[in-house]
Amino acid sequence: MEKRFEQLKDLVMSLEGDFDKFYNKGNNAAGTRVRKGMQELKNLAQDIRVEVQEKKNNE
Template identity: 35%
Template structure:
């Protein structure tokens, strides 16, 4: 599980590094964190124990993360545009 575990840890660190925003944004990041934690067992089952059902669950969880990440990307873009319009 070494490589897959390292990938999840790296994603986690990138997402949560110096995050200091409002409650709603934090909830989105917490949801991603929760999904990543839930995926650890299925990653081991899929790659180590070769259970295909775990792969299906992983794909579903990754899709959920993708949707939340898209919302966060949109929020970030809106904040950047707002800052630019204020002259920052």
């Protein structure tokens, strides 16, 4: 679980530059990278949710 949480934090931090490029500098390619990263974030969050629910149900 700790590994997944670290992945989550790393992913959020890796998107910071692209957020800045898209929102402040109008770089559309950065917007595409942000969207892709957010999809990965969504999938990782869902995996964590499932893992937490399974652990909760098994206790």
